[in-house]
Amino acid sequence: MRFRERRTDPTNGSPRQRVAAQIREHRTRAGMSVTELADVVGYSKASMSRFETCDSPVPEELCPKLDAAFGTNGLFTALFEMLRGVRFPDRYLEYMDLEKRRRRRLRPTNAHSSEQPTPALRTKRSVHGSRPNR
Template structure:
């Protein structure tokens, strides 16, 4: 097993990968499959595979690893080395899971979700977030974002349930024409066999809002994960109890949102305001 040192050279991803290798070594030493370990510890097989491949693990897992594998505190000690690492690759971890998700549930309080953005809207968002970026850099980021949308147009798209805070459709991004076209692109998605779009109106007050962006994914093995997006990073949650808590929060805000029909009416009103 690879050694860990507090001053180990290399980035956090490398150290997390070595931590995952240590988990895999202990699992295989006991003749357990990935599915066996996932079942024993109460995670999905996809989540367990991510842990063994270097993704951040739940805070309470190291102690449970030591208890199950009889490693006398080894995983808890090694966790102290990697737990405070920044995770610049978390977004990539999420992208991989999104690309294969069966269901996507998203609450967006600030802007149109990336999977639903038009090219012009995405360009305006990136330009505002990175004013020092060149046009070529922004074009590249927009192309990557639009590439994520290809799966929605394929033969077997995921089911999407999206709740937008009313502020999202009221805040003009990129100017009136950009915003008008963006809002118009949402209307065909409001109520279909593969998508439901709802607005959480201002009139619902605190009952119709969450503290920040939230995405919930159902994966092919029916495992669930939550993704909490911050200003400069994101956090993946695989712990079943944490995912259930966020699912309940999403269900509450969706229950307080407008119906699809009311949502379409409000979006059309916002389009007229852009004119």
């Protein structure tokens, strides 16, 4: 049974998306299936599929193997350098952006305002300073 391939968008600015798109582009240009590429570089088909869809980060040791498989003279090794500064998977970027906007809304708009964000709820123990009697 064939499944529908998920496509990565290399134009969205994400380094992971660009690396994944390059892997897929070079693989299809070479006329290889995911399984064939996985066999050549020594990874499982599932892992290669996850690398191409950005579901898993591309490991550094894979890049020289991809360069050797495609004859790209260090392209994937150079692309990996872009990934060094990427701390979080793409799937979390939207949530991080939403959290950043939420925090901006909680900040006081007036620099002289004494309003502080509402403190977290205190537990019974922290309010009374000791354990309640039993």
